[in-house]
Each structure stands twice: as C-alpha cells, then as structure tokens.
Amino acid sequence: MALSEAPAERHREVAGVFAERVRGARDWEAPAPVEGWTARDVVRHLVEWFPSFLRDGGVELGAVPSVDDDPVAAWDAHAAAVQALLYASDADRPFTHPRAGSHRLSAAIDAFYTSDVFMHTWDLARATGQDETLDADEAERMLAGMQPIDEMLRASGQYGAKVPVPDDAPAHERLVGFIGRDPAWRP
Numbered sequence: 001m002a003l004s005e006a007p008a009e010r011h012r013e014v015a016g017v018f019a020e021r022v023r024g025a026r027d028w029e030a031p032a033p034v035e036g037w038t039a040r041d042v043v044r045h046l047v048e049w050f051p052s053f054l055r056d057g058g059v060e061l062g063a064v065p066s067v068d069d070d071p072v073a074a075w076d077a078h079a080a081a082v083q084a085l086l087y088a089s090d091a092d093r094p095f096t097h098p099r100a101g102s103h104r105l106s107a108a109i110d111a112f113y114t115s116d117v118f119m120h121t122w123d124l125a126r127a128t129g130q131d132e133t134l135d136a137d138e139a140e141r142m143l144a145g146m147q148p149i150d151e152m153l154r155a156s157g158q159y160g161a162k163v164p165v166p167d168d169a170p171a172h173e174r175l176v177g178f179i180g181r182d183p184a185w186r187p
Helices: 007-024 039-056 071-087 105-128 136-155 171-178
Strands: 094-097 101-104
Touching (some): 007 071, 039 105, 071 105, 101 105, 105 136, 105 171
Antiparallel strands (some): 094 101
16 A cells, blocks of 8 residues: 655555554564664654754744653654644745755655654554554665665665565565665564
8 A cells, every 4th residue: 555645645555554664563662673772872863963954944833741751652742843844834845954955845755754753663563562654655765766876875874784585585575675674673
C-alpha cells in the first residue's frame, strides 16, 4: 500500500506507525541498531533534532515532555506539533534553512523529517522486538531517490557504510542495508 503523496497525510501515516511502535515498547534501555543507541535514543533523536532544524529556518515547534521521563508522551506531543504545522493554513509557506536550502515548509518536513521517522521506525521496532516491516512502496521510493546521491549521503556522516543485502530481499531490508543497518541485527 503506497503512502499518501500529500506531506500532511504522509506524516500522519508514518508518525502513526512510529507511535504504535513507541506505545508497544517495553524496554526503553534495549540496544538499538544504531551503535551506542537504545530504544529511548531512537525517540530522543527524532524529538530533539527536528525542532532545532526548524528553528534554524525561523520556525518554532514548541516544547514537549522529556524523553527521559516519558518517551510516549514526548513522542505524542512532538508528532502532534509537527502535524499541526502541516495542517496549518500556511504549511506551504517558504522555508529557508542555512544548510538545506529553500523549500516549501511542508516539503521540507516531508523530505528531511518524515523520511527520517520512516527509517527509524525499523530501528525502534527491531530494538523492541516488534514488527519492523515498512511500507514496501515507500521503501522502494526512498531507496530509488537515495541511490543516485549515495556519495553525498555517506559524506554527510548521517549514514553508515552500506550493508550488502540480496537484490531479492524485501524492500525495507534493502533500504535499511543501504542506510547502514544490518537487517539481521538483533539486540
């Protein structure tokens, strides 16, 4: 099933799946596939990096509860704030980030943030023993968009070395292998 093409609806769908994994987590200190991270750190990453990204472009997201105190409440508040930005009447206003360039705000959220939530859903699910299957159409779309800019992605330091995955592996396994995760990793 393909995700919506509209940034607000795509975020709602992707953040909703991530929220299910957040609510299903039982051990927040479980190791995650990102070296040195725990399940809590996966949530922390998403809740903490994006507000500063927006702030650098002149948009304030607002405070959320501490991930240390309550990762579920932190995620819920954060995701609701992002969704409110996307549903706002001015969601298509210009947004200029000093490193990411100029975009419509909704397009910047979709490209830089919703995609990150999508990929980190696998990390949280794998860390907490939940279903890590990602939407196959979205995984294929993202992989097709990332492959041509492989060198740039690796140079950014945001992605690890590719992990070899068979060409006939499920799309989500090929995607996580591309971004530097081992699809066979277990806590």
